[in-house]
Amino acid sequence: MGEYTVDYIIIAAYFALIIGFGIYQGRKVKTSAEFFIADKRMPWWATAIAFTTLVVSTQDLISYTETGYNVGFTGFNPYISICGAVFLFVALGAPSYYFTGVYTVPELLQKRYKGHTSVAGSIALLLFLMAILAFNIYAFAVFSEGLFGWPVINTILVVSVCIAIYTCIGGVVLVITVDVLQAAFIIIGCIIVAGVGVHEVGGINELVAWTPKENMQYTTAVNDPGYPAIGMWMGISIIVFAFYMMHQAVLQKALAARSLNGTRLTMMAYGIVLLPMATIFCCFPGIILRALVEKGILDAPENTAHVLGYLLENTIPHGLIGIVVAGYFAAMFSTSDSYVNSITTVIINDLYRKAVKNKPDAHYLRLARVLTVVVAIAIPFVFVQYFMGIPYLIAAFYSITSAVVGGLLVAVIMGLSTKKFKAKAATASIYFGIIGCFLSIFLPEYFLQPFCWGIEYTDPGASWFQTVAGFCWAIVAAIVVQFFPEKQKSELEYFGLVRNFPERHIGREAYFYALTKDKKGINDLSDEDKEIFVAKNEKYMREEY
Amino acid sequence: MGAHYVGLWLYTLITMLPFGLWSIYMLKKEKWIFSKEKNSGLMGFFIVGGVAYQVLLPMYWSFILSPQGL
Numbered sequence: 001m002g003e004y005t006v007d008y009i010i011i012a013a014y015f016a017l018i019i020g021f022g023i024y025q026g027r028k029v030k031t032s033a034e035f036f037i038a039d040k041r042m043p044w045w046a047t048a049i050a051f052t053t054l055v056v057s058t059q060d061l062i063s064y065t066e067t068g069y070n071v072g073f074t075g076f077n078p079y080i081s082i083c084g085a086v087f088l089f090v091a092l093g094a095p096s097y098y099f100t101g102v103y104t105v106p107e108l109l110q111k112r113y114k115g116h117t118s119v120a121g122s123i124a125l126l127l128f129l130m131a132i133l134a135f136n137i138y139a140f141a142v143f144s145e146g147l148f149g150w151p152v153i154n155t156i157l158v159v160s161v162c163i164a165i166y167t168c169i170g171g172v173v174l175v176i177t178v179d180v181l182q183a184a185f186i187i188i189g190c191i192i193v194a195g196v197g198v199h200e201v202g203g204i205n206e207l208v209a210w211t212p213k214e215n216m217q218y219t220t221a222v223n224d225p226g227y228p229a230i231g232m233w234m235g236i237s238i239i240v241f242a243f244y245m246m247h248q249a250v251l252q253k254a255l256a257a258r259s260l261n262g263t264r265l266t267m268m269a270y271g272i273v274l275l276p277m278a279t280i281f282c283c284f285p286g287i288i289l290r291a292l293v294e295k296g297i298l299d300a301p302e303n304t305a306h307v308l309g310y311l312l313e314n315t316i317p318h319g320l321i322g323i324v325v326a327g328y329f330a331a332m333f334s335t336s337d338s339y340v341n342s343i344t345t346v347i348i349n350d351l352y353r354k355a356v357k358n359k360p361d362a363h364y365l366r367l368a369r370v371l372t373v374v375v376a377i378a379i380p381f382v383f384v385q386y387f388m389g390i391p392y393l394i395a396a397f398y399s400i401t402s403a404v405v406g407g408l409l410v411a412v413i414m415g416l417s418t419k420k421f422k423a424k425a426a427t428a429s430i431y432f433g434i435i436g437c438f439l440s441i442f443l444p445e446y447f448l449q450p451f452c453w454g455i456e457y458t459d460p461g462a463s464w465f466q467t468v469a470g471f472c473w474a475i476v477a478a479i480v481v482q483f484f485p486e487k488q489k490s491e492l493e494y495f496g497l498v499r500n501f502p503e504r505h506i507g508r509e510a511y512f513y514a515l516t517k518d519k520k521g522i523n524d525l526s527d528e529d530k531e532i533f534v535a536k537n538e539k540y541m542r543e544e545y
Numbered sequence: 546m547g548a549h550y551v552g553l554w555l556y557t558l559i560t561m562l563p564f565g566l567w568s569i570y571m572l573k574k575e576k577w578i579f580s581k582e583k584n585s586g587l588m589g590f591f592i593v594g595g596v597a598y599q600v601l602l603p604m605y606w607s608f609i610l611s612p613q614g615l
Contacts, residue, residue, distance in 0.1 A: 044584075081603050083595060084561035087568040090592070218606040219553055233553065237560050256550075263585055268591035320614060377584065504575045 003318060004148060005061045010322030014185070014329060048269040051253045056139040058328055058334030059132075060282045061190075063393035065308040068286025071227045071299075072215020075286075076279040078236040085244040089254075089464065090414075093245050095504050096416050099511045100496045101521025105246045105412065106350035111414045111498045111523050114421035114489075120430040121411065123351045124404040126343060127434070129248055131400040133339035133375075134383035137163075139393055140332040143523035146306025146311055147325070152388075156380045159332070164376035167337040174387045182330035189327020190281040192320055193312070195287035200297065200315050210291040222454040224461065226392060230453045231353035231464030235398060240406040242280030242371065244271075246412045248342035249335075254335075285311055305393050311364055340376045344368050347375075368416045371490045391460050399441060399463035406471030407433025410478050419494050419501070421478075422486045429478035436473025440466045492530045496522040509533070550607040557603045565596035 033362045067075035110118035126165040141155035203205045204479055210217070220227045243250060244267065257263045292298045301310040301403045312321055348368050383400070390396035410433070411426035440448035449457040451472070494501055502510060502522075510522040510533045519525055522533070565566055572578040578589035 023547060077603075077606070081557050081561075081599065083599050084564040086595070087564040087592070091564065091568040091571045147551075216610075218550065218610075220604065225592070229553070261582070261588065264572075265584060265588060265591070268588065269593065272591055272595040502579070 006319045007322030007325060008535040010319070011326050011329065014326040018058030018333065031302060044257045044265040047253055047257045047262070047266040048274060051250070051266060051270045052183065052274040057136050057237050057491055058143065058332035059136045059397060061137045061331055062143045062308050063397060064282035065286040065302050066393055067227070068283035069290050069307045071220050071305060072102055072211055072287055072290065073283070074220045074229065076463065078233050078281040080276040081112045083271045085241040086267050089244045089267050089285055091415050092499055093211065094260060094263050094267070095507060096497060097251060097255060097522055098263055099507045100523045104248060104346050104350050105251065105408070106346060109411065111428070113426050117423050117427045118350065121408055122346055124408045124430050124434060125248055128404040129339050129343045129346070130379045131273050131383060133336055133343065134380045135387060136332060136335050136339065137380040138384055138387050140328065141434065142393065143309050143328065146303070146455065155386060160377045160380055161474065163336045163340060164373040165332060165438070167340045167372050167376060170385055182334045185327040185330035189324040191536055192316065192324050193285050195312065196315050197285060201288060201291045201295065207291050209249055211287060211293045212294065215287070215290065225455055225459035226461045228453070228455045228464060231468070235464040235467040238405055239401070242409040246408055248346060251341060252345065253338070272321050342370045343375050347371060348506055353471055371528050380441055391435040395460055395463040399466055404434055405432065405467060407474035410474045416497070417499055419498050424484050424486055425478045425482040428481040429474040432477035433470045433474035435472030437466050440469040492527050492534065493533065495530045503531055503540055506533055506537045506540060554603050558600065560594070561599045565599060568592055569596065584594050
């Protein structure tokens with residue numbers, strides 16, 4: 001028997017439990033609405049927990065362990081200190097998404113802007129989601145290589161097949177239901193690592209005493225070559241805002257709540273309570289390992305990408321390793337299946353349904369399941385060579401996901417805020433955001449260096465500024481193109497899609513009325529019905545303001 | 546290092562406080578916090594508590610803990 005045999009048995013048993021539960025739950029999914037957004041029937045606390053398991057993914061556990069080892073608490077402070085995006089979603093995004101009944105961001109863009117903006121948004125969103133899905137599986141494969149010695153490519157293949165099986169059976173209902181179960185495994189795994197690790201160091205006081213002082217500060221230095229302060233804070237700000245305002249997997253989880261208030265509660269509970277806890281869980285193993293190394297209990301790891309596996313191998317007893325790894329599997333599964341589902345949703349709802357219309361719902365559901373298998377297996381292999389060429393895991397993650405975030409964020413926020421923001425400006429911001437970021441990747445000496453504040457473009461931390469570069473290109477393009485002439489749309493076409501049009505009480509009334517008319521949302525009402533509610537809204541606004 | 550921390554705290558305020566205060570204003574106006582709506586008390590707690598913690602945490606860490614070397 002090998003040293004990891006007991007752990008392998010525990011991991012295999014976990015797989016059997018999850019897949020078996022998935023098959024059992026999946027029999028209940030009958031419609032595409034249930035497949036895509038759980039048909040708005042989940043309690044807010046379940047969606048909040050499912051949301052947390054989306055964010056506490058393997059990529060965070062592994063890449064932030066590396067970050068925690070290198071720079072300590074400074075690595076996670078941006079995540080617990082920038083919750084403005086949650087408030088923005090609660091006040092601006094949630095009502096529009098909920099009352100219009102959209103399933104995806106491109107669908108929102110289609111209703112708000114019409115024309116080519118939705119296609120641009122679909123392309124950007126698909127790149128973003130595919131990159132995150134691929135990185136999530138890649139990060140777990142790197143962790144498995146460090147701990148068990150499994151080849152990265154083999155791990156990716158096995159994991160992809162498992163994700164394909166279980167996601168294609170049940171869609172979002174399964175994802176959310178099992179996420180609650182998997183949250184338990186993640187928390188148990190994190191508690192074991194934290195508890196055993198702190199015990200090995202000698203207690204919390206010893207942990208604090210042996211953590212380098214620079215790792216206990218609120219932020220890194222401006223000229224830190226791997227984690228430059230300005231790049232980290234600005235890059236993470238943009239990613240966080242994009243995450244909460246336009247991230248497909250986020251919307252699918254949040255909009256699965258039973259009511260608008262449930263959606264808002266989900267986000268608030270997540271942003272204020274669960275996210276800080278999750279972030280601490282992610283960085284803590286790295287901080288523990290650094291203290292063990294500084295104290296002389298362990299040697300420094302050769303490869304910082306393997307720090308989590310190195311910590312488990314040297315501190316956690318066999319058997320418990322199996323439970324902890326099952327927890328990390330849970331994290332990887334719960335995030336990956338969400339992304340697979342989101343990618344499938346965007347392709348079917350925003351691209352395929354426009355080309356192939358008026359098919360029965362069973363046709364789209366069948367296609368969604370086939371596409372789930374293809375996406376889950378093919379996408380990781382498309383990106384793996386790119387990721388292997390970047391030294392820090394977190395740098396690899398930000399360098400590609402930042403490629404699309406900036407322009408789409410501008411299009412969504414400005415579109416929801418004001419009727420005056422034009423479709424051409426939105427389209428330009430999306431495309432120039434992507435162009436700007438890819439220029440910064442492939443020609444960094446010209447297109448990345450100007451944004452690198454405090455470091456050089458050749459430093460490993462320069463990838464943090466790619467997000468900033470893409471965002472700046474998007475802003476400039478939006479401002480310039482906003483001055484181009486564009487045909488005016490009817491006021492009624494903005495109904496439900498712009499802040500305070502209608503005000504929320506009127507919007508709620510219109511939403512329930514739309515449901516009685518078998519409409520998805522208030523923007524789908526007839527013009528006559530919209531005029532009635534617009535008149536009510538104007539009367540309300542006159543009386544209140 | 547001092548100016549860098551002040552700048553960072555101001556940056557955190559700018560990216561968080563306007564949205565937080567706007568959320569409180571909007572939800573109060575809509576009567577969805579501190580009213581008789583279901584879960585309005587919980588929602589109010591989250592939003593006001595969240596804004597307060599977002600202001601105080603960076604300030605506490607930057608200006609009190611860090612200068613003491615934690």
